[in-house]
Amino acid sequence: MSDSGRRIAVTGGAGFIGSHLARALSDRGHRLLIVDDCSSGSHTPQHERISYTQRDICAPETAETITEFDPDTLYHLAARHYIPYCNENPRETFNVNVIGTRRVLEAVRRASVETVVYASSAAVYGPAKEPHVESERPRPTDIYGQTKLVGEDIVERFATRYDFESVMYRLFNVYGPGETNPHVIPAILDQIDDEEGSISLGNLRPKRDFVHVSDVVDALLLPLDSATRSFDRYNVGTGTAHSVAELVEVIRDLVSTDFGIDQDDERLRESDRPYLCADIRRIQEEFGWSPSYEVRAGLKQLIETEYERLTHA
Structure with missing residues (x-):
């Protein structure tokens, strides 16, 4: 995939990971649309290449805005993800993490999207005593992990049906500024x-x-530079x-x-x-990525x- 002058939509682009990603994408010269409801902060980078809309990911107007922007790449990071909040607000968590994901995918399938990058979570895994590998059977133990696993399934189904590339990142405990x-x-x-x-x-x-946000962003940028299969999942942690x-x-x-x-x-x-x-061997072997x-x-x-x-x- 060529990494120059892309049109990239970033949901959740004003949040913690999303704002770091948006800055990195803008620095690479891409034109961005950031979609965020700012419910967990607003760190939107300012640049002439960046457009911003403050909207609920589930609102019909959000899908229309994404379709009109006509992205070739989507980074879908918008989610409710603080587990205590998710446990206290299961309906909202389901609406944002599942219904919101489906509506965003409906929007990009009507556009010229070539690649969807989905921020999933290590919460899809069950309890274990050894590092998790991507091939093991998911066994989420809370509402957040359950909704992220359903989100993976939605992206996989859309990618298969509508023939675009998709990459799933199962993020572990991300920290940083x-x-x-x-x-x-x-x-x-x-x-x-x-x-x-x-x-x-x-x-x-x-x-x-615990994985630093700078390393997570480096991993998220990999699909812009590398050939991917139609559907892949990768752990992002330190091992x-x-x-x-x-x-x-x-x-x-x-x-x-x-x-x-x-x-x-x-x-x-x-x-x-x-x-x-x-277990980060897969992303290391296929992309050459390792945490810094x-x-x-x-x-x-x-x-x-x-x-x-x-x-x-």
């Missing part, structure tokens, strides 16, 4: 002050594969899992503050699986970028 939901890393950093007090956290034992307790130790060292930990029962999740990690940031370097970059007050410079 601009995060818009209170996941564990910002939850830790936001509570730290200059004095050695305590912060409140939930379960410190679960291990997750290494770290517990919350391990994150705390790294952050203590980076900010030179020996803060304490108070366990807050309200932060505990009912379905907090003990281990979630990616290991967790310490990624946390250092995040702290220096967004938490300068903690650097004691």
Whole structure:
């Protein structure tokens, strides 16, 4: 696929990952349409090549706007994805993540779309003690994972029926500057002050594969440069899992503050699986992609970028 002068629609392009992606695409010279309801933040990059519409992904006008833009590539990132919110709002989660996906796909099939890139999630996997591979049977344990798995099925069916290329990325625990939901890393950093007090956290034992947003964007850009088959799924992580307790130790060292930990029962999740990690051999072997940031370097970059007050410079 040629990587010059594309017309690219990005749903969720004002959010955490989407805004980083939009900047990268704009820097490459592509013309963009960003569609976002700004429900989880608004980080829309400003550039003459970028058009922006603030709309509900499920609204009929949204589909019309996408069709009129006539993209050759769609990045579909719009979703409800903060799991506690999804669990409390299952109907809204289904409407956005499933109905919204279908309506976006209906819009692009009426356009000149050649490639659809779908941001799925590691939440489609079931509990395991080993890194997940793409070929294993999905077994989501919550409403978010269930809706993302249905979204994969919708994209696969549309790609097969209407003959466009599609790529699925099962994203693991993404972190970095601009995060818009209170996941564990910002939850830790936001509570730290200059004095050695305590912060409140939930379960410190679960291990997750934390992947920096810059590495995720690099993975998302791969379909613009590489030949793909009609339908592919790829894990995007680091291949290494770290517990919350391990994150705390790294952050203590980076900010030179020996803060304490108070366990807050309200932060505990009912379905907090003990281990979630990616097997990334497939994306490495087929695309040559590997993450640039290991967790310490990624946390250092995040702290220096967004938490300068903690650097004691």
